[in-house]
Amino acid sequence: MIRAFLLVFLLFSSTAFSQEKLNLIPYPQKVELQKGEFIIPENFKLDENLPVKETAYFKKSTAGMFTFSSGKKDEGVHLVNALFTPQPVIGQQKKEKYSIEVSSRGIAINSNTNQGYFLALQTFIQLLEQYKDSGKIPAMKIEDEPKFAWRGMHLDVSRHFFTVEEMKQYIDYLAMYKLNTFHWHLTDDQGWRIEIKKYPKLTLIGSKRKESMIGAYVDNTFDGKPYGPYFYTQDQIKEVVKYAQERHITIVPEIEMPGHALAALSAYPNLACTKGPFEPATKWGVFDDVFCPKDETFTFLENVLDEVIALFPSQYIHIGGDECPKTRWKECAHCQELIKKNNLKDEHGLQSYFIQRIEKYVNSKGRKIIGWDEILEGGLAPNAAVMSWTGIKGGVEAAKSGHFAVMTPGSYCYFDHYQGDPATEPNAFGGFTPLDKVYSYNPIPEELNPEQAKYILGVQANLWTEYILDFKQVQYMIFPRLLALSEVGWGTADPKNYKEFEGRVINEFKNLDKLGVNYAKSIYNVSGKVISSENGVAYELSTSQNQNGIRYTLDGKDPSANFQNYKNPVKISKSMTVKSAYFENGKLKSAISAQSFTISKTTGKKIMLEELPSENYSFGGAFTLVDGIIGNQKQLGKTWLGFQGKDVSATIDFGQKTQFSEIYFNTLDNKGSWIHFAKSAQIFVSDNGTDFKLIKEVGKEEILSVKGKIKVNAGLQNSKYIKVKIENAGIIPAGNPGADSKAWLFVDEIGVN
Incomplete structure (x- = not known):
């Protein structure tokens, strides 16, 4: 067993530390905070028997924080001593198992492997980073190993x-x-x-x-x-x-x-x-x-x-x-002969x-x-x-x-x-x-x-x-x-x-x-979530900081002036642009986020999808199609739903019979990523949600002519339900990236006026 003892004789403190979490990432499996504390010394005296490579990493990672010297156990008190007796371990997680015990007498790190010792040092380094300014680490016992290999x-x-x-x-x-x-x-x-x-x-x-x-x-x-x-x-x-x-x-x-x-x-x-x-x-x-x-x-x-x-x-x-893609294999005489020779089903069998x-x-x-x-x-x-x-x-x-x-x-x-x-x-x-x-x-x-x-x-x-x-x-x-x-x-x-x-x-x-490190500070930004509210939608704002620091405007202007302080979700009753940001002591601390809303008679209404979107492009679920947000053609962020090889069939319940004459929605074309415009679209209406009548069809040529930005004039309608079926392009044809694979269909807001 690798057993590393960090020993310093200190006065015992009866200070009891709370059970709140330590600033450790990833957090250990088990942390037990105890009474007492370990005083962090300026000089680390390292025993010569410590694993060399791992200890060298520790010294490099803490350079500038402490000084180091080496010695033998019989030379007196040492901050770090080791008894190196590795044992065979079965399973990756067990190889990475370790424990750390902090007391007023010192710190003991235990593991069966160099790998476990190295991981223990990562935890120890984080503890030193957290407590170096106070000069003392609370007494504790950590028992830890990963769940996944x-x-x-x-x-x-x-x-x-x-x-x-x-x-x-x-x-x-x-x-x-x-x-x-x-x-x-x-x-x-x-x-x-x-x-x-x-x-x-x-x-x-x-x-x-x-x-x-x-x-x-x-x-x-x-x-x-x-x-x-x-x-x-x-x-x-x-x-x-x-x-x-x-x-x-x-x-x-x-x-x-x-x-x-x-x-x-x-x-x-x-x-x-x-x-x-x-x-x-x-x-x-x-x-x-x-x-x-x-x-x-x-x-x-x-x-x-x-x-x-x-x-x-x-x-x-x-x-x-x-x-x-299987396009070349389909056209290749050698590949086709290989499929026959080996009794393969098709080109997918050839890939296998x-x-x-x-x-x-x-x-x-x-x-x-x-x-x-x-x-x-x-x-x-x-x-x-x-x-x-x-x-x-x-x-x-x-x-x-x-x-x-x-x-x-x-x-x-x-x-x-x-x-x-x-x-x-x-x-x-x-x-x-x-x-x-x-x-x-x-x-x-x-x-x-x-x-x-x-x-x-x-x-x-x-x-x-x-x-x-x-x-x-x-x-x-x-x-x-x-x-x-x-x-x-x-x-x-x-x-x-x-x-x-x-x-x-x-x-x-x-x-x-x-x-x-140039890390993203998005965590500080104000994030917005569209939620259903009475007769429409509301915009719920949040930040990792004090919620009282959120400011917003409804006229599209910078929230540095003429702003409102955020308290409750903002009701979106008409088309508008909400700009929001986080301020601290009157100073802007985040990026300014902007969200435009285009309100229609479907906004916030109950919607049901017959087929669910792909897991990769499903943010917000079906509600994304009635949240009042038009998707940005250049950003496949959180405003689009993506369906691979599936049609979209969305039924929207107005709640009561509603008059309308125009239906709109967008699809995308990005063939390099296997995304194709819809093949066709159909609009249906119903008063009972069961029996639907077709009122309009849109063909491929019309969709191509408007570059996927579809507006349908359906004449004056008066119904409780509307169903929009949008047909996926299907199998990607030869000559296109991803030929013979299922095309992607991306759809944003389904609006009705």
């Missing part, structure tokens, strides 16, 4: 590249908050970032692109600037892997296949189904040209994997497997064949594969683990069939989403994932019984970098959401007491400031 963060370096030193900083952030897995997304359509010595063209050609897409996807604009060449040499990879190992973090590399392969095909076009030529993608999204499942492709990938496996000692190798062949090779090297949940298509490879991102369905399916899964659903775990009001945030890919939503996530799906739940390895958040140009923006997108993720993964998140967690986050900002 996989607590991960991902970073995409293909769309935008980050230096070795920046990667080390990223790893340090994970270590500080007890995450133990770094998923390194090294290859994609827009760039190949790892040196493969057998195939030098991968970095010679695939590590650069002629320009990059900028702004919102719908703008379709580019910067005109060459990007790259950027890649990591194998020596640099080894350096980063070693750095992570010293912090007890496993790096899982990702080499994308069979899709997201344009950068590789640009270097070696013979691996495609067509002749090319190809170039690394300058746009974001999904592309039809993918690896062709022929022998030379598998030889290439096996050789690449040989070099990757030699660099990364991780148990799992991530092989991607997501968003692979591809993944299983790669898995067999990786298994032969003593490793396992993990892939995004699309690897379930056509049947899951025998020993594969699933990373469930499109929702929880993939993880549920894997666990029920006895396969391990890591839960990373976009609706909770995609940190490229907005975390505050999209109007006040830097441009992001879309979605809306604020701190409280991350904190509310439970990685164990309710559908699983206790035995099946054992197959959930843990949780991971992902940071895709289409709109993240530098490392300062990386910091902004992961903080403070990484703090919520750490507590979810540790298993001590308590969504019912979110405000308490929020207080610890705000306290932690002092440490992030000291480290120069």
Whole structure:
């Protein structure tokens, strides 16, 4: 057992400390505050027997706070002594188990492993940070271990590249908050970032692109600037892997296949189904040209994997497997012959064949594969683990069939989403994932019984970098959401007491400031929630700070002057713009948030959807379609509902017979992200909610002509119910990104005048 004793002989204090929570993130499983206190000395005398690497990290992390010296036990009183007797431990969580006991006599840290000792030091460092100014730590006993074995963060370096030193900083952030897995997304359509010595063209050609897409996807604009060449040499990879190992973090590399392969095909076009030529993608999204499942492709990938496996000692190798269009395979004679030869059902079966062949090779090297949940298509490879991102369905399916899964659903775990009001945030890919939503996530799906739940390895958040140009923006997108993720993964998140967690986050900002981290301050901003109220809607404002500091205006003007102090939800009785902000001692302390309302006869009314939206784009549920907010065409934040492969059928109850003549709603077109305008729309009316009469149809040509901004003149109507059916585009046709996949349909407000 590693047993580290921190001994200082002190006067015993009878001070009793309250049982309020400490400023620790993630919060330990068990904290028992006791009587007494430990006086923090200026000099730490470290025993020579302490684990060297972990203690060196401790000294570096507390540099400037204390001085250090070394000695032997018989030289008198020592602040740190160690009896190093490691014991074998089964299970990742048990390897990370530790305890800390603080008393007036000193501090004892106990663990069976270096890894547990290292994690204990992270807690100890946070305690020192919290109490260094007072000079004393309250007596306590901490018993701690994580709930989940996989607590991960991902970073995409293909769309935008980050230096070795920046990667080390990223790893340090994970270590500080007890995450133990770094998923390194090294290859994609827009760039190949790892040196493969057998195939030098991968970095010679695939590590650069002629320009990059900028702004919102719908703008379709580019910067005109060459990007790259950027890649990591194998020596640099080894350096980063070693750095992570010293912090007890496993790096899982990702080499994308069979899709997201344009950068590789640009270097070696013979691996495609067509002749090319190809170039690394300058746009974001999904592309039809993918690896062709022929022998030379598998030889290439096996050789690449040989070099990757030699660099990364991780148990799992991530092989991607997501968003692979089948267009080229459908048109490829070799692929069609392969389907017949192997009695495969279709191209989805061919993808399963591809993944299983790669898995067999990786298994032969003593490793396992993990892939995004699309690897379930056509049947899951025998020993594969699933990373469930499109929702929880993939993880549920894997666990029920006895396969391990890591839960990373976009609706909770995609940190490229907005975390505050999209109007006040830097441009992001879309979605809306604020701190409280991350904190509310439970990685164990309710559908699983206790035995099946054992197959959930843990949780991971992902940071895709289409709109993240530098490392300062990386910091902004992961903080403070990484703090919520750490507590979810540790298993001590308590969504019912979110405000308490929020207080610890705000306290932690002092440490992030000291480290120069560019964290998002959205937590200070005033957030608005539309709620149903009598005969309409109201706008409920809140902030992490004193509610009395909220000011707002209803005329669209700056709330610094001619404002109202917020007390109760603001009734929205007409079309208006509400601007709000948080003030402290009369000074503006937050961004100014603005929300425009367009009121119609459906606003705030009861609404029912026959099909639920995708989990990733469901913020606010069906009420989003009658909350009086028109969606921003450039920001897929919290004002749109997204449906993949599903039609929208919304029934709205006016409450009484109501006259109207105009119906309006918007749909989106963003083909690079598989989003297509609606195919058609139908309007129905009813007086009893059961028998509906069709009053208007809108065809595809009309929808295209108005670019998805649909206004329907239905003549004078008088009914109690209205039903709007909006038809999804269906299967994406050939020649479009994501061909042969289900299209997305995005819809905002359904208004009636």
